[in-house]
Amino acid sequence: MDVATTRTAGSRTRLLTQDGIVDALLALARETPRAEVSIRMLASALGVTAAAIYRHFRDKDELHRAAVDRLYGEALSRVDRSEPSWRLRLARYSDALAETFLEAPAIGQLSPLVDGRGIGELASLDFIFEALEQAGLSGQRLIDAYGAYAGHTLAFAAGMALELSRESAPGSSVPWIGMLDAESLAPFPRLVRLRGDLLEMDTLVVYRAGVQAILDSIEAG
Incomplete structure (x- = not known):
């Protein structure tokens, strides 16, 4: 209804x-x-x-658990499950999870704080394990890879949602580093050299770089 x-x-x-x-x-x-x-x-x-x-x-916590679980389900619905590449499926899911959290940041930021294990989250977990098994993982390597991938995507996507909820212009990109004072950097030549590049980074770029590094590690075996 x-x-x-x-x-x-x-x-x-x-x-x-x-x-x-x-x-x-x-x-x-x-x-x-x-x-x-x-x-x-x-x-x-x-x-x-x-x-x-x-x-x-029963209470607001139960309502929030249901809402977060819905976001998991929505993220999974945005992934083409017929895509043959396990890597592309996981890359798309990580993007979709960030998208859904950032679309409703007041709820997305709560995801690490609730442990509802509803149907949306369980389906997402099963999806991740399916992809990792297709990558050839089993046993402890499977569990470790899941921990690295799920830990990074969940914590980082929720953190981006929290940052976005604090921004004065929701929907805009959030810088990874807000300020690097040139005078303070003077004793650190590498930071002086990289200052411009660092200030141009945004959180979504860093998030995706982390996902790709984890997937590279899985693929390398």
Whole structure:
């Protein structure tokens, strides 16, 4: 059921569903990327009371777990599962995860803090392991590669979402290094030489470089 139906129905509380509440939460997170979406804001958007929402979710943490899980599922849906290359599938998934987190940064930044293990996250885990097994990994090497890839993508994508939520112009690229004072760098000749290049880096470029380095390591065996 969509949010509009919930708003206009005569018996609003009965017509609420968990999916509809999560839909509304993510819609608000995408509309107001720099602000936390409060239960009051969510209830107002749905045309119900906060108590009505809490009849479907025990608390705000449970609601956030459901919303983060939805982002995992959305990221996975953007990957062409028929792509024969395990490497290209994982590279695309890492991009898709960052995209979904950055589209709704108030929710994406919460991902390392919740451990819901819902269907979206579980499907994503299975997808990653499928690709890594296709790369020829098994046993401890499989687990280690998963830890490196999943740890980097989750923590970094969430960090980018957090940084974006703090920016004055949401949607713009976020620099990896905000400032390097030339005078402070004077004793460090390498930093003086590289200062311009460092200031031109943005977080998404660094994120992708990390993914590629991990995939290179896996491919090299």
